[in-house]
Ligand SMILES: CSC[C@H]1O[C@@H](n2cnc3c(O)ncnc32)[C@H](O)[C@@H]1O
């Protein structure tokens with residue numbers, strides 16, 4: 001008998017890789033933070049003796065969902081300004097509110113709130129971009145989840161930093177401080193082409209190359225952004241980034257709503273990744289990203305929620321379903337973006353974009369044990385002919401019952417084990433009084 005920490009017996013295991021595979025009555029065996037085996041349940045118990053067995057007889061186990069773009073701390077701004085287009089929303093509502101309220105404490109409290117929401121919804125890892133990344137890192141560690149933390153850079157003074165060099169210096173200091181944390185990684189996060197100048201992009205490129213870091217940036221989100229790029233630089237933003245040498249397998253372009261076919265070909269050829277944020281793009285009336293064409297070009301597309309101020313949920317079940325439905329509606333093809341592909345985008349494609357494909361994104365022996373249990377035994381998911389169909393088209397985040405990150409349980413029977421929900425509510429109430 002081999003020793004294990006945990007065996008999870010499940011009705012179904014959905015490894016994601018290979019695509020479409022559904023393993024009936026299988027168990028996932030966890031030891032030393034990793035998946036060591038996935039076996040038919042009787043066999044798992046013949047081969048392994050575990051400290052703990054969790055029996056989930058009407059559940060599907062899936063890899064932890066990866067939110068490829070968010071601003072977690074903005075949970076404290078949910079519903080503050082709705083029904084506005086991007087630039088009006090940012091310039092007249094969000095940026096003034098950030099100037100008044102954003103501090104290290106705001107970021108810590110907002111990020112904790114977001115981590116709680118994401119964990120309970122089956123998200124085990126997020127790619128963040130916000131001020132005070134040191135406060136983001138502390139909150140993430142407290143929650144027990146995983147994050148790629150953006151070292152934000154702008155040519156715009158804020159309460160966090162006065163100029164681009166200070167943003168970079170503070171970000172790199174934070175990265176050094178948390179370098180030993182296995183649940184944290186870092187990205188360079190220039191906010192957008194319209195807030196970062198060419199000289200600063202040059203410095204970002206140098207650091208990205210020296211330190212082998214991903215670059216996380218909003219790109220071609222609206223037609224206005226493209227118009228502004230043409231007026232100020234005589235270039236579309238993507239062309240400008242290409243001229244500056246920023247395109248490559250380290251680049252995660254967020255939104256990319258407005259892309260021409262030749263731009264998709266360039267992104268594919270350069271190995272860039274896209275974070276598709278369908279709800280945010282609809283709510284800010286930015287448009288609908290051409291995901292079917294992106295995938296046909298061979299671009300790696302993951303899924304993001306964007307912030308709670310533009311979504312207004314950090315809910316990847318919602319985003320998977322919407323991505324699949326929009327792809328069908330816009331292409332006129334019912335087989336565009338099938339359920340298994342939506343699930344892959346929210347898991348393995350996200351891991352790939354973050355350079356973590358070897359460690360995360362699917363349920364395979366050797367990978368780290370980020371696992372989510374989704375209960376499909378309720379009336380709204382019965383009968384069940386196709387589990388993957390149910391996960392994308394019928395189930396929701398409310399069906400998530402258990403979550404493990406790196407083998408450690410963080411949600412059990414829908415209860416958060418790492419954070420105190422009453423404490424989080426009290427802090428949210430305090431910020432509501434201050435911000436309103
Ligand atoms: C400097 S931290 C991130 C910065 O981005 C702002 N933001 C939030 N959502 C969006 C979006 O969809 N497009 C562009 N910028 C966005 C956020 O308010 C922060 O200022």
Ligand SMILES: [Zn+2]
Pocket residue numbers: 069070071218254306307
């Ligand atoms: Zn964003």
